Amino acid sequence: VQLQASGGGLVQAGGSLRLSCGASGHTFGNIAMGWFRQAPGKEREFVATISWSGQNTYYADSVKGRFTISRDNAKNQVYLQMNNLKPEDTAEYYCAASRYSGIWPMFRVRDFGSWGPGTQVTVSS
Numbered sequence: 001v002q003l004q005a006s007g008g009g010l011v012q013a014g015g016s017l018r019l020s021c022g023a024s025g026h027t028f029g030n031i032a033m034g035w036f037r038q039a040p041g042k043e044r045e046f047v048a049t050i051s052w053s054g055q056n057t058y059y060a061d062s063v064k065g066r067f068t069i070s071r072d073n074a075k076n077q078v079y080l081q082m083n084n085l086k087p088e089d090t091a092e093y094y095c096a097a098s099r100y101s102g103i104w105p106m107f108r109v110r111d112f113g114s115w116g117p118g119t120q121v122t123v124s125s
Contacts, residue, residue: 001025001097003116008093010122011085019080019119021095029073032098032105034112035080037091037121044094046107048080058105063089085123092118 007019019035034049048059048069057069068081078095096112106112 001028001031001114003095003097003114005093005095005116005119008119008121010124013085013087013123013125015085015123016081016083017085017121019082019093019095019121021078021080021116023076023078023095023097028076028097031101033069033071033078034096034098034106035069035078035093036096036109036112037089037093038118039091042091044109046109047093049098049105049107050078051104052101056104058107060107082121085121087123087125090121090123092120094118 002024005021030052032051035047036044037047038044046060050057050069050071054071066084071078097114098106099113
């Protein structure tokens with residue numbers, strides 16, 4: 001699966017952004033997808049994941065209640081709606097495709113095998 005994230009930008013604290021991730025590859029509809037982020041000087045961290053069907057989602061505690069992950073398998077797209085953004089949400093955001101099927105949830109970096117280029121999100125205070 002090849003991935004390309006977009007939708008990042010500069011926003012004030014309390015604002016919203018919607019990230020999109022386009023995927024190519026015939027296995028997209030069969031695998032869980034995830035969003036991760038990496039701030040300068042920090043390790044890449046889990047943000048959210050969604051099951052292949054879209055029926056199940058799982059979030060990091062830091063974004064729960066503010067971010068929503070969704071997918072449209074017909075369009076090969078995964079989305080991350082980010083509301084009430086905080087300066088600590090500033091990071092490069094990456095979408096990723098899971099390595100495995102039949103395991104839920106997956107939230108470790110090593111559980112995801114396909115990564116696209118990131119999109120920068122900057123939240124000003």
